[in-house]
Amino acid sequence: MTTKIRAALVVVALAALLHTAVVVAQTTHVVGDSLGLGWLVPPGGPIAYATWADTQTFVVGDILVFNFTTGEQDVARVSKEAFDSCNSTNPISLKTTGPANFTLDTVGNYYFIGTMDRHCPLGQKLAIKVIDSSAGPSPPPSPRSPVIYTVGDILGWVVPPLGEVAYSTWAYNKIFIVGDSLVFNFINGTQDVAVVTKEAYDSCNTSSTIAVYTTSPTTITLTTTGMHYFTSTYERHCGLGQKLAINIIAKSTTPSPSGAATPPSSSVDASPGAGGPTAPPPSSSAPSRIVAGAIVLLSIAVAFLH
Structure with a gap:
């Protein structure tokens, strides 16, 4: 086998490795998972899904999963105007079988609502922003002191x-x-x-x-x-x-200012959510290391081929 043929095989293998690494790096976001909700009319109104979305980073290629009981809920992707007015008469797409998956294939804003009677006005609506994976994650919101x-x-x-x-x-x-x-x-x-x-x-x-x-x-x-x-x-x-x-x-890391108010003396620590869902652990950096390594090796192989 000639040197050029061997080098060509290396290029093919590394390209496959790079493709696999990109696939591994994709994230599946289960809507409302950290809140223990799924896709339904949330008890706290639309702030529930807005808060969930604030804890996520959505990039092109990620998958959004809506878990719901078929026949009791549905999910429609809609325009911003339809999202704001809860108008489901002309959705971009509508899925009525749960779980429903949406692949986030472009950058920009995505809007989703439930089309069943009054579900959207009662808070079953989600707006997210999808970024380019090459741009890296958005900076986290500025932490604040307890209130x-x-x-x-x-x-x-x-x-x-x-x-x-x-x-x-x-x-x-x-x-x-x-x-x-x-x-x-x-x-x-x-x-x-x-x-x-x-x-x-x-x-x-x-x-x-x-x-x-x-x-x-x-x-x-x-x-x-x-x-x-x-x-x-x-x-x-x-x-x-x-x-x-x-x-x-999640907890803020900013220390309380010295002038912060203190709770009344009858303060109790109830831990009302004990045993409930917790914030997911940080994502592994392994996929990014695989991608970086594959790119380096691919560059070496290409240079060797020429």
Whole structure:
């Protein structure tokens, strides 16, 4: 076998290795996985999927997976205008069988909604931005110090006059991180705060709770990532809308400023999301090393061929 033939075979083999490395480097994103959601109407409104998307980096070639029960949900890729108005009359594509996969084959913004009755207005919508893999990941958002949130602000923790939309609206534009605190203000003897599972939250069954707090103000420090659920054990309070669902994302590394406010003395560390989903580990750098090595060897082989 001549030297040029051997070199040509090396080029072919290394090209195959490079192709394999690129395939390995692709990422499959399961929508809502770190929140324990899947693809459904989220309890906290559209902020749930917006928050999930903020924790991901999407590059060309990645795959987006929507897990849902066929017949109960669907997913449509739509334009920005249709996304903003929840108009599903002319989608770019529509998939009705779960799980549904979308390959992210171009850079730019992608928009997805559920087309079933009121699902999109209730928060079943996802917007993502896809970048070129050669551009590298976007810089992470600037970290911040922990924040103390007063649930409902001036409304406090009560049976809201407008039903559960009051607390979902309150939580809508807020980003919760590990280390933040929730303060529940109520009149002792008329309310309480129960930390519950998603099943108990959905059914308003408070016969089994993770924790119950009866003294106001109650301050709960958020110590784990994922969805956290709160309601009241008082009769019919949950059914009338005294319930709150929020998503907690990864911890900030910025130290608290010296002038930061401290929680009230009744502060408790409830760890309401214990046992729930945690942030995924950092991606391995092995694929990038394979690509780099393959490129170097391919260059050497080509030079040798000539």
